[in-house]
Amino acid sequence: MDGTLDTARNSSEELWLQAAYEVLTESGVEAVKIQPLAKRLGLTRTGFYWHFKDREALLDAMIRQWEMKNTGNLEARCAAYAESICEAVLNLFDCWLDDALFDSRLDLAIRNWARTDPALQARLTLADDRRKHAMMTMFTRFDYPVDEAEVRALTMIYTQIGYISMQVQESRETRFSRMRAYVQVFTGRNPTDAEMARFKARHQAE
Known part of the structure; x- marks a missing residue:
C-alpha cells in the first residue's frame, strides 16, 4: 500500500514539474506561478503544497x-x-x-x-x-x-x-x-x- 502511495505521490509531483517546465520553456520563469499551473493541470492550488513547500521549491526542483x-x-x-x-x-x-x-x-x-x-x-x-x-x-x-x-x-x-x-x-x-x-x-x-x-x-x- 505504501509503495502505491509513494508512486502516486511521485507521479503527481512529476505532473507539476512537467507543467512548470512547459511554462518555463514557453514563456519564461516569470510565468511559472502556482495558480495558473493548477488551472493548467485541472488540480487545486492546495494540492501543490503536498509536493512543494512553495514556488521557490518548485523552481529549485526544476534547476536540479x-x-x-x-x-x-x-x-x-x-x-x-x-x-x-x-x-x-x-x-x-x-x-x-x-x-x-x-x-x-x-x-x-x-x-x-x-x-x-x-x-x-x-x-x-x-x-x-x-x-x-x-x-x-x-x-x-x-x-x-x-x-x-x-x-x-x-x-x-x-x-x-x-x-x-x-x-x-x-x-x-x-x-x-x-x-x-x-x-x-x-x-x-x-x-x-x-x-x-x-x-x-x-x-x-x-
Missing part, C-alpha cells in the same frame, strides 16, 4: 532536474568508453541528438532565467565549468595537451550554445550530413567509416 539531466548526461557521455577521440566526440554528440539525454529548450530557458537571477547564474557558471572539465578530460585522455584541450572544449561549448541561443532549426538529415565535418573541426582528425556507421546506427540514421 536540469543539472542532473543536461550536465550529468553530458559528463557521462564524455566519459563513455571510446577507442579514439573521434569516437569519444561522437559519444558526446549523442546529447545533441537525443532529447532524453540533453534538453536544449530547457538549457535555453535556464540561460535566459539566469540573466536576472544571480544565484542561478552562479549555478549555471558551475555547470558550464563542469561541462568544460568533462570535455577537456575527454581530449587529454587521448593525449591532447591541456591548453589545446581547453580550446577544443570551448569551441564545442560555444558552438552548442550558439545552436541553442539561435534556436537553429535543421532536419536530422542535414545535421547528420555535417557530423563528420564537425568531428574533423573539433578534433583535427578524421573519423573512420566504421565510427560513423556505429554512430548513425544507434540513432537509426541512414
Whole structure:
C-alpha cells in the first residue's frame, strides 16, 4: 500500500514539474506561478503544497532536474568508453541528438532565467565549468595537451550554445550530413567509416 502511495505521490509531483517546465520553456520563469499551473493541470492550488513547500521549491526542483539531466548526461557521455577521440566526440554528440539525454529548450530557458537571477547564474557558471572539465578530460585522455584541450572544449561549448541561443532549426538529415565535418573541426582528425556507421546506427540514421 505504501509503495502505491509513494508512486502516486511521485507521479503527481512529476505532473507539476512537467507543467512548470512547459511554462518555463514557453514563456519564461516569470510565468511559472502556482495558480495558473493548477488551472493548467485541472488540480487545486492546495494540492501543490503536498509536493512543494512553495514556488521557490518548485523552481529549485526544476534547476536540479536540469543539472542532473543536461550536465550529468553530458559528463557521462564524455566519459563513455571510446577507442579514439573521434569516437569519444561522437559519444558526446549523442546529447545533441537525443532529447532524453540533453534538453536544449530547457538549457535555453535556464540561460535566459539566469540573466536576472544571480544565484542561478552562479549555478549555471558551475555547470558550464563542469561541462568544460568533462570535455577537456575527454581530449587529454587521448593525449591532447591541456591548453589545446581547453580550446577544443570551448569551441564545442560555444558552438552548442550558439545552436541553442539561435534556436537553429535543421532536419536530422542535414545535421547528420555535417557530423563528420564537425568531428574533423573539433578534433583535427578524421573519423573512420566504421565510427560513423556505429554512430548513425544507434540513432537509426541512414
